[in-house]
Amino acid sequence: xxxxxxxxxxxxxxxxxxxxxxxxxxxxxxxxxxxxxxxxxxxxxxxxxxxxxxxxxxxxxxxxxxxxxxxxxxxxxxxxxxxxxxxxxxxxxxxxxxxxxxxxxxxxxxxxxxxxxxxxxxxxxxxxxxxxxxxxxxxxxxxxxxxxxxxxxxxxxxxxxxxxxxxxxxxxxxxxxxxxxxxxxxxxxxxxxxxxxxxxxxxxxxxxxxxxxxxxxxxxxxxxxxxxxxxxxxxxxxxxxxxxxxxxxxxxxxxxxxxxxxxxxxxxxxxxxxxxxxxxxxxxxxxxxxxxxxxxxxxxxxxxxxxxxxxxxxxxxxxxxxxxxxxxxxxxxxxxxxxxxxxxxxxxxxxxxxxxxxxxxxxxxxxxxxxxxxxxxxxxxxxxxxxxxxxxxxxxxxxxxxxxxxxxxxxxxxxxxxxxxxxxxxxxxxxxxxxxxxxxxxxxxxxxxxxxxxxxxxxxxxxxxxxxxxxxxxxxxxxxxxxxxxxxxxxxxxxxxxxxxxxxxxxxxxxxxxxxxxxxxxxxxxxxxxxxxxxxxxxxxxxxxxxxx
Amino acid sequence: xxxxxxxxxxxxxxxxxxxxxxxxxxxxxxxxxxxxxxxxxxxxxxxxxxxxxxxxxxxxxxxxxxxxxxxxxxxxxxxxxxxxxxxxxxxxxxxxxxxxxxxxxxxxxxxxxxxxxxxxxxxxxxxxxxx
Amino acid sequence: xxxxxxxxxxxxxxxxxxxxxxxxxxxxxxxxxxxxxxxxxxxxxxxxxxxxxxxxxxxxxxxxxxxxxxxxxxxxxxxxxxxxxxxxxxxxxxxxxxxxxxxxxxxxxxxxxxxxxxxxxxxxxxxxxxxxxxxxxxxxxxxxxxxxxxxxxxxxxxxxxxxxxxxxxxxxxxxxxxxxxxxxxxxxxxxxxxxxxxxxxxxxxxxxxxxxxxxxxxxxxxxxxxxxxxxxxxxxxxxxxxxxxxxxxxxxxxxxxxxxxxxxxxxxxxxxxxxxxxxxxxxxxxxxxxxxxxxxxxxxxxxxxxxxxxxxx
Numbered sequence: 001x002x003x004x005x006x007x008x009x010x011x012x013x014x015x016x017x018x019x020x021x022x023x024x025x026x027x028x029x030x031x032x033x034x035x036x037x038x039x040x041x042x043x044x045x046x047x048x049x050x051x052x053x054x055x056x057x058x059x060x061x062x063x064x065x066x067x068x069x070x071x072x073x074x075x076x077x078x079x080x081x082x083x084x085x086x087x088x089x090x091x092x093x094x095x096x097x098x099x100x101x102x103x104x105x106x107x108x109x110x111x112x113x114x115x116x117x118x119x120x121x122x123x124x125x126x127x128x129x130x131x132x133x134x135x136x137x138x139x140x141x142x143x144x145x146x147x148x149x150x151x152x153x154x155x156x157x158x159x160x161x162x163x164x165x166x167x168x169x170x171x172x173x174x175x176x177x178x179x180x181x182x183x184x185x186x187x188x189x190x191x192x193x194x195x196x197x198x199x200x201x202x203x204x205x206x207x208x209x210x211x212x213x214x215x216x217x218x219x220x221x222x223x224x225x226x227x228x229x230x231x232x233x234x235x236x237x238x239x240x241x242x243x244x245x246x247x248x249x250x251x252x253x254x255x256x257x258x259x260x261x262x263x264x265x266x267x268x269x270x271x272x273x274x275x276x277x278x279x280x281x282x283x284x285x286x287x288x289x290x291x292x293x294x295x296x297x298x299x300x301x302x303x304x305x306x307x308x309x310x311x312x313x314x315x316x317x318x319x320x321x322x323x324x325x326x327x328x329x330x331x332x333x334x335x336x337x338x339x340x341x342x343x344x345x346x347x348x349x350x351x352x353x354x355x356x357x358x359x360x361x362x363x364x365x366x367x368x369x370x371x372x373x374x375x376x377x378x379x380x381x382x383x384x385x386x387x388x389x390x391x392x393x394x395x396x397x398x399x400x401x402x403x404x405x406x407x408x409x410x411x412x413x414x415x416x417x418x419x420x421x422x423x424x425x426x427x428x429x430x431x432x433x434x435x436x437x438x439x440x441x442x443x444x445x446x447x448x449x450x451x452x453x454x455x456x457x458x459x460x461x462x463x464x465x466x467x468x469x470x471x472x473x474x475x476x477x478x479x480x481x482x483x484x485x486x487x488x489x490x491x492x493x494x495x496x497x498x499x500x501x502x503x504x505x506x507x508x509x510x511x512x513x514x515x516x517x518x519x520x521x522x523x524x525x526x527x528x529x530x531x532x533x534x535x536x537x538x539x540x541x542x543x544x545x546x547x548x549x
Numbered sequence: 550x551x552x553x554x555x556x557x558x559x560x561x562x563x564x565x566x567x568x569x570x571x572x573x574x575x576x577x578x579x580x581x582x583x584x585x586x587x588x589x590x591x592x593x594x595x596x597x598x599x600x601x602x603x604x605x606x607x608x609x610x611x612x613x614x615x616x617x618x619x620x621x622x623x624x625x626x627x628x629x630x631x632x633x634x635x636x637x638x639x640x641x642x643x644x645x646x647x648x649x650x651x652x653x654x655x656x657x658x659x660x661x662x663x664x665x666x667x668x669x670x671x672x673x674x675x676x677x678x679x680x
Numbered sequence: 681x682x683x684x685x686x687x688x689x690x691x692x693x694x695x696x697x698x699x700x701x702x703x704x705x706x707x708x709x710x711x712x713x714x715x716x717x718x719x720x721x722x723x724x725x726x727x728x729x730x731x732x733x734x735x736x737x738x739x740x741x742x743x744x745x746x747x748x749x750x751x752x753x754x755x756x757x758x759x760x761x762x763x764x765x766x767x768x769x770x771x772x773x774x775x776x777x778x779x780x781x782x783x784x785x786x787x788x789x790x791x792x793x794x795x796x797x798x799x800x801x802x803x804x805x806x807x808x809x810x811x812x813x814x815x816x817x818x819x820x821x822x823x824x825x826x827x828x829x830x831x832x833x834x835x836x837x838x839x840x841x842x843x844x845x846x847x848x849x850x851x852x853x854x855x856x857x858x859x860x861x862x863x864x865x866x867x868x869x870x871x872x873x874x875x876x877x878x879x880x881x882x883x884x885x886x887x888x889x890x891x892x893x894x895x896x897x898x899x900x901x902x903x904x905x906x907x908x909x910x911x912x913x914x915x916x917x918x919x920x921x922x923x924x925x926x927x928x929x930x931x932x933x934x935x936x937x938x939x940x941x942x943x944x945x946x947x948x949x950x951x952x953x954x955x956x957x958x959x960x961x962x963x964x965x966x967x968x969x970x971x972x973x974x975x976x977x978x979x980x981x982x983x984x985x986x987x988x989x990x991x992x993x
Contacts, residue, residue: 466646
C-alpha cells in the first residue's frame with residue numbers, strides 16, 4: 001500500500017473512530033495518538049537508524065546473536081548485615097543458578113565512614129554489607145573463586161578503595177588482577193543528581209574516576225570501570241527520556257574528563273557500561289533501551305571520533321524499578337517484575353537484577369529473592385521472548401516511540417551542552433530540578449487518579465493484613481561490626497598504616513599522580529575505609545549539595 | 550494576625566533517597582504551609598536545633614535505610630528536651646508495620662508508609678497540629 | 681514562658697518564640713518589643729541582596745563562619761518569597777548553612793514574605809532587633825532583591841551589600857539599575873567564571889555615571905563563595921565601610937533616620953488599625969460604601985469626616 005493510500009485509509013478509520021468514541025468513550029489521560037501505521041516511521045532509514053545486531057548504530061543489540069548464544073547475566077543485588085551473612089547469601093545465589101554477584105554496601109561504607117564513626121549509628125549493615133577494611137572483604141568472598149565469578153559492586157564515591165580491596169583479596173587467592181571480571185558503579189555525577197551518596201566535590205571526584213580508568217586499562221583490563229547509571233535518576237522520579245538523556249550527558253562528561261587527563265577514547269570507552277531502570281510501561285521501556293544504544297553509538301562516533309566498534313556499543317545492566325513496587329498487596333509485585341523483566345529482555349539487556357516482591361517493606365527474604373530469580377528464568381526459558389533478536393523491531397509504535405525518545409533525549413543533551421556540560425548543569429541544580437518536577441507531576445497524577453496503581457489508588461483491599469515474615473536485620477550487627485574493627489586495629493601494624501596514609505596524602509596533593517597504587521598499598525596495610533577517605537577529605541574537601549525545590 | 554503552619558522536612562541518617570521528602574515538601578507548600586527542608590545526612594541534633602531556631606509546628610522525617618528505630622526516637626527526645634513540647638513529629642519511608650507501635654510509643658505521632666497520598670499527610674497535620 | 685526575660689537571659693527558644701510572635705503579629709509582640717528595646721542598638725546589621733541564583737545563602741554562610749572565626753556571634757534572618765497563589769513557601773536558605781546549625785554562636789531564622797505589603801520590612805526589622813537584644817554581634821539579613829519590600833528590608837541595614845554573578849544576560853541591566861543605588865558595596869560571586877571582569881567594568885561604568893555619589897565609592901569585591909575565596913577581603917571591605925560611616929557621621933544619620941521612620945511607621949500602623957477597628961465597630965462601614973457607590977458622597981469626604989470625628993473624640 002502506498003503512503004498516499006494509507007493516508008486516505010487512515011482518514012476513513014479516524015472518521016469511524018469518532019462514531020465509536022461516542023458509544024465507548026476512551027479513557028482520559030491517554031496520549032492522543034491511538035494507532036500507529038507505516039506513516040509514523042516513513043522517514044526511518046533501516047540502514048542508518050536500525051541496521052543489524054552487532055552493527056552500528058546498534059539499535060537492535062550490541063551482539064550479533066544476542067540471547068540465542070547465551071542469556072543475559074542473571075545478577076542479583078544482595079548484601080546485608082556483616083560480611084559473614086552476605087557471604088552465605090552469595091554462596092546460596094551461586095548454588096541456585098545466579099551467574100554473577102552484585103554487592104550492596106551499607107550507607108556508612110558508601111559514604112566512606114567506618115562502622116565505629118558516630119554518624120554511622122543505626123545504619124551499619126542496614127541496606128547492605130558493612131566493609132571497614134580488607135579483613136571484611138576477605139570474609140565477604142571467602143570460598144568464592146574470584147577468577148571465576150563476575151562481581152558488580154554498587155559503590156561510587158569510595159569506588160577506588162573497594163576496588164583496591166577486591167584486587168587485594170584476589171591476589172591472596174592467587175588470582176591476578178588481569179583475570180578479574182566485574183563492574184564498579186563509580187558514577188559520581190548521578191550521586192549528586194539523584195542518589196545522594198557523594199563525598200568529595202566534582203573536581204577531585206572526576207580525578208578519582210579517570211585514575212581508575214587509567215589504572216584498569218593497564219592492570220585490570222576485563223573490569224568495567226564505570227556503570228553510568230540512569231537507574232537512580234529514574235527512581236528519583238524522572239521520565240524515560242530524562243533517564244537516558246541525563247545519563248548519557250554524564251557519560252559525555254566522563255569521556256571528556258578522561259580525554260582531558262590524556263587518555264585516548266578507544267583505550268577506555270570499551271569498558272564503560274550503563275545501568276538502566278525497567279519500569280512498568282513495557283513498550284516505552286523497550287523503545288528507551290533501543291534509543292539509548294543508538295544515541296550512545298552516535299555520540300561516540302560523531303562527537304568523540306571513536307574507531308573501535310566496542311567503544312560505540314552501549315552495554316547495559318538493568319534493574320527492575322524499585323519505586324514501582326507497592327507496599328500494598330505485595331504479591332502483585334511479582335507480576336510487575338515479570339513485565340519489567342520482559343521489557344528488559346526485549347530491550348536487549350546484558351544483565352538483569354529482578355527486585356523482590358517485599359522490597360517496598362524491607363530487605364527481601366530468601367524466598368522472595370528466589371521468586372525474583374525464577375521470574376528471569378521463566379522469561380528466559382519459557383516465554384519465547386529471548387528466542388529471536390530485537391523482536392519488537394518494525395513495530396510502527398515501538399519504532400516511532402524509539403525515535404521520539406531519542407529526539408527528546410537529544411534536546412536535553414543539547415541544553416546541557418549549552419550550560420557547559422553535566423557537571424555545570426548539576427551545580428546549577430538544573431538536572432535535579434527537572435527530575436523533581438517529573439516526580440511531583442507523577443505523584444499528583446497518582447493522587448488525582450490520572451495514573452492508576454493497582455492496590456494503591458484502585459482495587460485496594462480494606463484493612464489489608466500486614467505481611468509477616470519480613471527480613472529483620474539483627475539489631476546487634478552494629479555493635480558486632482564495631483568490635484570487629486577494634487579487634488582488627490589492635491592486630492595490624494599501625495606504623496605501616498600511618499606510613500601508607502601519609503604517602504596517600506602526598507599523592508592526593510599532586511594532581512598528576514594516579515591514586516590507585518597508593519590506595520592499593522594502603523588497603524593492604526588494613527587501613528580502614530574511613531581512614532583512607534578521611535585523608536582524601538582532608539585534601540579534597542566535601543561536596544555541598546545544591547538543593548532547590 | 551497572619552499565622553502559618555511551619556514544617557521542618559528532615560532527612561536524618563545517611564540515605565540519599567529524597568524523592569519522597571521533596572515531593573512532600575512541595576505538596577505542603579502547595580497546601581499553604583511554610584516548609585524548611587534540611588537536606589540530606591542530618592544528625593538528630595541538627596534537626597532538633599533547626600526545629601528550635603525555626604520554631605516549627607511540625608517536624609516531618611523521612612528515612613528509607615531502615616535506621617528509623619534508632620533515629621526517629623532520638624529526634625523526638627532531643628526536640629522535647631529543648632522545650633518544644635507541642636511540636637508534632639511525624640515520620641515516613643520504608644517502615645515495616647511491625648516497627649510502627651514502638652515508634653508511636655516513642656512519641657512519633659504518625660508514620661506514613663509507601664503509597665500514602667500527600668493529601669493524607671496534609672490532612673493529618675491540619676487535624677493534629679497545635680498552632 | 682516570659683519570652684522577653686528569657687530572651688535577654690540567652691534562651692534560644694525564647695528568641696525563636698519572640699520572632700514567631702513578631703511574624704504572626706501576636707498581641708504579645710508589642711510587649712516583648714517594649715521590654716527588649718532598651719537592649720538593642722549594639723549589633724551591626726548587614727543586608728545582603730541580589731538576584732536569585734547569585735549565591736546569597738552560600739555567601740552568608742561563609743561570612744558567618746568568617747565572623748565566628750573572629751569570635752563574633754552571628755544572627756541570620758533569611759527571607760524567601762511566599763507563593764502568591766497558595767500562600768505557602770519553601771524557605772530554602774537554611775539548607776546552605778547546615779554547617780552552622782550546631783554552632784551556639786549562630787542563630788538562623790527563615791521567614792516567608794507572606795504577601796504582606798510594607799509590613800514585611802517592619803517584621804524583619806523587629807526580628808533583627810530580637811537577635812540584637814539577644815546579644816548577637818552581627819546580624820545578617822538576606823533576601824532576594826526583586827521587589828520593593830525586599831529592597832526596603834536591606835535598606836534598613838548599616839551596610840548593604842549587593843551580590844551579582846557573571847553571565848546573567850540582559851536581565852542584569854534591569855537588576856543592576858534597580859539595586860545599584862542601594863549597594864554600599866558589591867560582591868561578584870562565582871568570579872572564576874567567564875565574564876566576571878566584564879561585569880566589574882559594567883558596574884564601574886554605572887558607578888561613574890552616578891552623580892549622587894557622596895564621598896564613598898562602593899567597592900567591588902570578587903569572591904567564589906563555595907570555595908571560600910575572597911571572603912576575608914570582603915570582610916575587610918565591610919569593615920572599611922563601617923569605619924567610613926562611623927567617622928563621617930553617616931552611621932548616626934542612618935540610624936536616626938531609621939528610628940524616625942520606624943516610629944512613624946509604628947504610629948501610622950497603630951492609628952490605622954485603631955481607626956479601621958472603630959469604623960467596623962460602629963457598623964457604618966457598609967453604609968459609607970453604599971453611599972460612595974451611589975455617588976452621593978466620595979471616599980475623600982468620608983475620610984475627612986471620620987478623621988475629624990474620631991481624632992477629636
